[in-house]
Structures are given as C-alpha cells and as structure tokens.
Amino acid sequence: DVKVTQSSRYLVKRTGEKVFLECVQDMDHENMFWYRQDPGLGLRLIYFSYDVKMKEKGDIPEGYSVSREKKERFSLILESASTNQTSMYLCASSLDGRIGPGYTFGSGTRLTVV
Amino acid sequence: AQTVTQSQPEMSVQEAETVTLSCTYDTSESNYYLFWYKQPPSRQMILVIRQEAYKQQNATENRFSVNFQKAAKSFSLKISDSQLGDTAMYFCAFMSLQGGSEKLVFGKGMKLTVNP
Numbered sequence: 001d002v003k004v005t006q007s008s009r010y011l012v013k014r015t016g017e018k019v020f021l022e023c024v025q026d027m028d029h030e031n032m033f034w035y036r037q038d039p040g041l042g043l044r045l046i047y048f049s050y051d052v053k054m055k056e057k058g059d060i061p062e063g064y065s066v067s068r069e070k071k072e073r074f075s076l077i078l079e080s081a082s083t084n085q086t087s088m089y090l091c092a093s094s095l096d097g098r099i100g101p102g103y104t105f106g107s108g109t110r111l112t113v114v
Numbered sequence: 115a116q117t118v119t120q121s122q123p124e125m126s127v128q129e130a131e132t133v134t135l136s137c138t139y140d141t142s143e144s145n146y147y148l149f150w151y152k153q154p155p156s157r158q159m160i161l162v163i164r165q166e167a168y169k170q171q172n173a174t175e176n177r178f179s180v181n182f183q184k185a186a187k188s189f190s191l192k193i194s195d196s197q198l199g200d201t202a203m204y205f206c207a208f209m210s211l212q213g214g215s216e217k218l219v220f221g222k223g224m225k226l227t228v229n230p
Contacts, residue, residue, distance in 0.1 A: 011147075018200075031116075031215075031216045033218075034217075040222060041222060042120075042205060042220045042221055042223050043205065043218075043220040044221040045217060045218075045219075048216075048217060050216070053190070058217070077159075088157070090159065092159075094216055102149050102161045102164055102207075102209075102218070103159075103161070103218060105146045105158065105159035107156070107157050107158050108158075
C-alpha cells in the first residue's frame with residue numbers, strides 16, 4: 001500500500017516564524033498536493049505539484065510556498081506564520097486519479113500558531 | 115469553476131439502519147470523476163467509493179452505494195446496515211478531466227454519527 005507520511009502530527013509555532021511541513025510518499029507517485037482543512041469549509045487546495053521542481057498554485061496560496069526537490073518529498077512552507085494559518089494541513093499523492101483509487105492522504109498536521 | 119455542495123452538516127443514525135448522504139455539484143463538463151471520502155476521528159482520509167461520469171451504472175462497494183444522477187448533478191451516498199465504525203466526517207469530491215488536472219474539489223463535509 002502507498003504510504004504518505006507527514007512529519008508532525010501536532011505543531012505549535014509562534015507568529016512570524018518560518019514553518020516547514022514535510023510530506024513524503026513511498027510509491028513513486030507523480031502528483032502531490034497540500035490541502036488545508038477547516039471546520040465548515042472542507043478541504044481547500046493550497047498548492048500542488050505534478051513533477052519534481054514543478055509547482056502550481058491552488059485556490060488559497062497566499063502566505064504559503066512549496067518545494068519539491070525530490071519526487072517523493074513535497075514541503076509546504078509558511079513564510080511568516082500568522083494566527084489565521086492555524087489549521088489542519090493534509091498532504092496527498094496520486095498516480096493517476098482517473099484510473100487509480102484517487103488520492104492517498106497523510107494523517108494530517110494540526111498546526112497552531114500562537 | 116466547479117463547486118461541490120453538501121447541504122447537511124450533520125446526521126445521526128441508529129446502528130444497522132440505512133442512511134443517505136447528499137451531494138450536488140456544479141460543472142459544465144461532461145466527463146469527470148466523483149468521489150466520497152471518509153475521515154474518522156483518526157484523521158486518516160479514506161476513499162469510500164468513486165464514480166466515473168461516463169458510466170451509467172451506479173458504483174457499489176459492499177455496504178456503500180451511490181445514486182448518481184448526472185442530469186441533476188447529484189451524487190448521493192447510501193450506507194446500508196450502518197456500523198459504529200462508520201462514524202466519521204464524509205466528504206464528497208469532484209475531479210475534472212479537462213487539461214490533465216488531478217485536482218480534487220471538496221465539499222464542506224458532513225459529520226455522521228452512528229449510535230448503538
């Protein structure tokens with residue numbers, strides 16, 4: 001089974017800090033995604049990547065950046081954390097959602113910015 | 115842009131009963147995929163079922179089945195013989211096939227509680 005691992009389950013950071021959320025998948029998937037999950041808002045796409053060193057903005061990219069230097073690793077960066085970035089962050093990967101089982105998700109990182 | 119609407123924020127059902135979760139979506143495309151995901155308290159998102167828009171036959175997976183009404187843009191999930199382990203958040207999601215995009219657009223989710 002494909003496994004998507006997010007480095008931290010819980011994280012507490014201070015306002016203004018630079019924050020790195022790491023995601024690693026072990027099945028050679030081309031596509032990787034970062035979503036943010038908030039109660040009553042569902043999941044919203046922040047950034048995604050179809051290949052190494054390639055990235056595209058999702059629906060809410062402001063305040064975030066990403067890095068994909070290796071195929072298996074997709075990092076989400078909060079350049080200067082703010083309290084409105086307190087949320088659950090979900091990473092996902094897919095080989096080809098059209099023929100496969102859709103996305104495989106990580107277990108999420110619950111980030112609190114104080 | 116595509117949108118996915120789950121109008122019921124919360125539902126509860128007794129164990130062994132049948133429950134239906136509703137989902138509607140808006141798109142101008144004719145070819146796409148629809149998904150239902152489950153997120154239990156462990157937070158792990160799990161694929162429940164998927165439906166290809168070009169298929170007329172409704173998808174089924176054991177106790178889970180969908181009622182896909184393409185003209186009405188409706189995609190409801192029926193859970194038969196509900197079990198305590200079905201307690202979770204359920205998300206409906208849409209995937210466009212245009213432009214090679216693999217992006218999923220999610221609804222806001224619905225909290226299902228199965229009571230003993």
